[in-house]
Amino acid sequence: MAETVLHVSGLHRRYGSVRAVDDVSFSLARGGSLGIVGESGSGKTTTARIVVGLESPDEGHIRIRGDERTGRVRGRAARLARAREIQMVFQDPFLSLDPRVSVEAVLRETLRLHFPGIDHARRIAELLDQVGLGSRTRDALPRQLSGGQRQRVAIARALAVEPAILVLDEAVAALDVSVQAQILNLLADIRAETGVGYLFITHDLGVVRCVTDDVIVMRQGRIVEAGATERVLAAPQHPYTRLLLESVPRPGWDPHAIAAARRALHHAPAGPDRTNGQSTVLN
Amino acid sequence: MNTRDRHGSSAPADSVTASPVLDIRGLRLRLPRTARPVLDGVDLTVAAGETVALVGESGSGKTLTSRSVLRLLPPGATAEGVVEVAGEDVLAMNAVRLRALRTGTAAMIFQDPRAAINPLRRIGDFLTESLRLNTGTPAEEAERRAGEMLVAVGLTPAALRRHPGQLSGGMLQRVMIAAALMGEPALLLADEATTALDVTTQAEVVALLGDLRDRFGTGLLFVTHDLGLAATISDRVYVMYAGRIVETGPADVLFARPRHPYTAALLAATPRLDAPRGRLNAIDGQPPDLRAELRGCPFAPRCVHATALCTEEAPEDRVFTDGPGGPAHRVACHHSDRVRQGADHG
Numbered sequence A: 001m002a003e004t005v006l007h008v009s010g011l012h013r014r015y016g017s018v019r020a021v022d023d024v025s026f027s028l029a030r031g032g033s034l035g036i037v038g039e040s041g042s043g044k045t046t047t048a049r050i051v052v053g054l055e056s057p058d059e060g061h062i063r064i065r066g067d068e069r070t071g072r073v074r075g076r077a078a079r080l081a082r083a084r085e086i087q088m089v090f091q092d093p094f095l096s097l098d099p100r101v102s103v104e105a106v107l108r109e110t111l112r113l114h115f116p117g118i119d120h121a122r123r124i125a126e127l128l129d130q131v132g133l134g135s136r137t138r139d140a141l142p143r144q145l146s147g148g149q150r151q152r153v154a155i156a157r158a159l160a161v162e163p164a165i166l167v168l169d170e171a172v173a174a175l176d177v178s179v180q181a182q183i184l185n186l187l188a189d190i191r192a193e194t195g196v197g198y199l200f201i202t203h204d205l206g207v208v209r210c211v212t213d214d215v216i217v218m219r220q221g222r223i224v225e226a227g228a229t230e231r232v233l234a235a236p237q238h239p240y241t242r243l244l245l246e247s248v249p250r251p252g253w254d255p256h257a258i259a260a261a262r263r264a265l266h267h268a269p270a271g272p273d274r275t276n277g278q279s280t281v282l283n
Numbered sequence B: 001m002n003t004r005d006r007h008g009s010s011a012p013a014d015s016v017t018a019s020p021v022l023d024i025r026g027l028r029l030r031l032p033r034t035a036r037p038v039l040d041g042v043d044l045t046v047a048a049g050e051t052v053a054l055v056g057e058s059g060s061g062k063t064l065t066s067r068s069v070l071r072l073l074p075p076g077a078t079a080e081g082v083v084e085v086a087g088e089d090v091l092a093m094n095a096v097r098l099r100a101l102r103t104g105t106a107a108m109i110f111q112d113p114r115a116a117i118n119p120l121r122r123i124g125d126f127l128t129e130s131l132r133l134n135t136g137t138p139a140e141e142a143e144r145r146a147g148e149m150l151v152a153v154g155l156t157p158a159a160l161r162r163h164p165g166q167l168s169g170g171m172l173q174r175v176m177i178a179a180a181l182m183g184e185p186a187l188l189l190a191d192e193a194t195t196a197l198d199v200t201t202q203a204e205v206v207a208l209l210g211d212l213r214d215r216f217g218t219g220l221l222f223v224t225h226d227l228g229l230a231a232t233i234s235d236r237v238y239v240m241y242a243g244r245i246v247e248t249g250p251a252d253v254l255f256a257r258p259r260h261p262y263t264a265a266l267l268a269a270t271p272r273l274d275a276p277r278g279r280l281n282a283i284d285g286q287p288p289d290l291r292a293e294l295r296g297c298p299f300a301p302r303c304v305h306a307t308a309l310c311t312e313e314a315p316e317d318r319v320f321t322d323g324p325g326g327p328a329h330r331v332a333c334h335h336s337d338r339v340r341q342g343a344d345h346g
Helices: A044-054 A076-085 A103-114 A121-130 A147-161 A179-196 A205-211 A228-233 A241-244 A254-268 B003-008 B009-014 B062-067 B096-103 B123-135 B139-152 B157-161 B169-181 B201-218 B227-233 B251-256 B261-269 B306-312
Strands: A005-013 A018-029 A033-037 A059-064 A088-089 A164-167 A197-202 A214-219 A222-228 B022-030 B039-046 B051-053 B079-086 B106-109 B185-189 B217-225 B236-241 B244-250 B317-320 B330-334
Touching: A005 A044, A005 A197, A018 A044, A018 A197, A018 A222, A033 A044, A033 A205, A033 B062, A044 A088, A044 A164, A044 A197, A076 A088, A076 A103, A103 A121, A103 A147, A121 A147, A147 A164, A147 A179, A179 A197, A179 A205, A179 B261, A197 A205, A205 A228, A214 A228, A214 A241, A222 A241, A241 A254, A241 B201, A254 B079, A254 B201, B022 B062, B039 B051, B039 B062, B039 B217, B039 B244, B051 B062, B051 B227, B062 B185, B062 B217, B079 B123, B096 B106, B096 B123, B106 B169, B123 B139, B123 B157, B123 B169, B139 B157, B169 B201, B185 B201, B201 B217, B201 B227, B217 B227, B227 B251, B236 B251, B236 B261, B244 B251, B244 B261
Parallel strands: A033 A197, A033 A214, A088 A164, A164 A197, B051 B217, B051 B236, B106 B185, B185 B217
Antiparallel strands: A005 A018, A005 A059, A214 A222, B022 B039, B022 B079, B236 B244, B244 B330, B317 B330
16 A cells, blocks of 8 residues: 555534534545545535635644645645645636636746746746647736636646645536546646546535545545455446446436435434445545 | 426427427527627427527527517617517517516516516515506405415515515525526526525426426426536537537437537536536637627637638538437538537537
């Protein structure tokens, strides 16, 4: 087993009476790829935001390369240090890119912030090349780029500081199928080349199967199932995982049976299937 | 109890003789400051009780096509061709007939229910407004009917007194479907109606739409980017690219044996649960820009089968019959005989 870059244990986060994140633990190996799947309200995005330090947990610990990283980061130096370890790519790059800043300037700004006083021309060219953007897009503004190109810029910016972990929150959800495939292939290449680890938040089981080694399934703030992606998708143990899989439209799909199963599960308590010994939690 | 099994076999056979509830012929739509039509000769039909999927990526023109059925055209747009709903040409209608169409004959369900409903008014007001204003139905009668429709979509009449903020996304989309059914439409247009929903909720809404179609004999046009969903729920499918229908046919045939390189490439690019893991077969390049004129086939620059002919000459439709008496499978490609599922892109 490779070295662990991210270790999360016993995370809890409440909003009023809602347990958004309820005893969540997992770990990510160096260069590994861990998927977090779940529906809206499952706590997957809150978990991601806690991991990158945008939210703080009520309880629990986050360790990056063995160092304690729990809680909101305060102060410029601490923020920059955290940013060099872990970066996030969001669903809509149009909202996360400044509309007035060109592609090159976006990357230059990030590099200058983290590595002041040196020339970054070569590194910028390298990053553009790495995400498959031609030199013609250097001077383009976000609105002059397609959705796929904008997401490539967001990925290049995240990679600029050579983070150990990239958190991708529904990063391909808004892209068309043909472009989504390009970005998923790109992410696979980048992981193989750089050894960056992915925490891949998504609702799409096809995408999870494509880009992750391990997966955790969340429902109502809790992990209901965890394990190797291939095993969890091929032989799901928890009824909720089975329901999620059966809900994906494909030949023989039966929406009435899914609707009935969903109602049945809705009345059952949430949480790990304690009676089933085969459900494992990654540690 | 699969939707396709139950209805797929009977509906298309009937549709050959029955006059369609929606008949689009040669629809061409131009927008200001564009070099080519955004819709370029679209032909599409939906029969009563039939589910038809219109599939395409962003910018393909699928949403413009469905919106032109209600003559909801962008500012400055000019339309040619015929769009008939229940035998009446929508593009030639006067304001009175158009209002009757939008409040009765045809209804649309949008992607985001929260954007289509006033958050400050009760669900009951929202559901009955159109009926009271347009048909003069007394408030009490309209409210009773709204209650019935809520039951039909799996909610209770108690929801009439709720506000949109008190309902979940899935429940609100049911309210939108109930609202669409209030005018007893012959045609229901669902534009990415389940895209914003969780997968398990999507299944419920799809099951509901199938039931309602059976009960009321409504024709259903399902606009979606989701190929898996289109394959599963529809009788027939239209695939759009750059404002044109590039392929159309029965859903099972079209997805099992696509004959247009774009359809084949899209299927190969979709991450699936039942395909081998590993790299996806991405389609290189981008769809053509609206500011550039198009000669030949719009997909040619991205197509693995393209030849000189493809960049010179726009392909005419070729018709294949995949089974005796089956609905036609039409493909706009010069080289459709070269397309083999799995051979070129997978």
